[in-house]
Amino acid sequence: MDILLKNKIELIRWLKSDWNIILQHVQVHELITTTEYDNLKSMTVPTDVVINLLDIIHGKGENVCRNFLNLLKNDDVNEFSPELRKWIKTVDTSVQKPDKDCEKREAKRSIQETANTAGQSGIQVTCKISATDGGHVFSPIITGSTLSSNGININMPANCKYYQKFLKANTGQLVQKVKNIDPIIDDLDLHSESVANVRANPTRQMKMRELLDCVNCESIAKDLVNALFKLEESLMKELQK
Structure with a gap:
């Protein structure tokens, strides 16, 4: 969550005074792995411990940040810092519903495409895009489509709602068939540690499986799907059939 990054300096100041207790809590609640815990525990400077802990938590995505x-809202966790206790009570950690107006504006902007004609500079076309069989239209990224008076109709499988x-x-197919993994990683806004973990795998299948394991929120999933449409277009068309 952005609030974790925006308040990082204050959190470092509040948490470093009792960093050992914080480590115990995040381990018990399985917010970090045993390896991550051991690495943090081996550090000798409290500030370094807290900085690295916050970086790890932030790199794990929206759900872990929220957890x-x-x-930190628990009294037995924040009791050592009155400032932390006062601040954390003001933090809204509920799951925010999508801004419908924002979605509509973004959809309207995305579906305005320029269709080039021979010898002309092109025309502006606004089309309605719909999905059949209870499906959902991604982003959208449109390739090889035709225009008609009824707009553009994209058939998406029912399991593409989210x-x-x-x-x-489609994990099995993606693990076996995705080839351009490194360029895909470059298109994603992942934490440097997650990127290193993916690239460390010896085969592309293992890299892809590790990459899918990093998808712990809808925004990362959306970015990955868009990158797949961009770099693995034929495979994505195959998965849509």
Whole structure:
């Protein structure tokens, strides 16, 4: 969550005084792995411990950040810092509903495409895009489509309603068939540690599986799907059939 990054300096100041207790809590609540815990525990400078802990939590995505902030709301966790206790009570960690007006504006902007004609500079076309069989239209990224008076109709499978569900439903195919993994990683805004973990795998299949394991929120899933459409277009068309 952005709030974790925006308040990082204050959190470092509040948490470093009792960093050992914080480590115990995040380990018990499984917000960090045993390896991550051991690495943090081996550090001798409290400030370094807290900085690295916050970086790890932030790199794990929206859900882990939210769970960490909820953990800080517990009185037995924040009792050592009155400032932390006062601040954390003001933090909204509820799951925010999508801004429908924003979605509509973004959809309207995305579907305005310029269709080039021979010898002409092109025309502006605004089309309505719909999905059949209860499906959902991604982003959208349109390739090889035709225009008609009825607009553009894109058939999407029912399991594509959400980005994460789509990736999970097609994990086997993606692991076996995705080839351009390194360029895909470059297109994603992942934490440097996550990127290093993916690239460390010896085969592209293992890299892809590790990359899918990093998808722990809908925004990352959306970015990955868009990158797949961009770099693995034929495979994505195959998965849509």
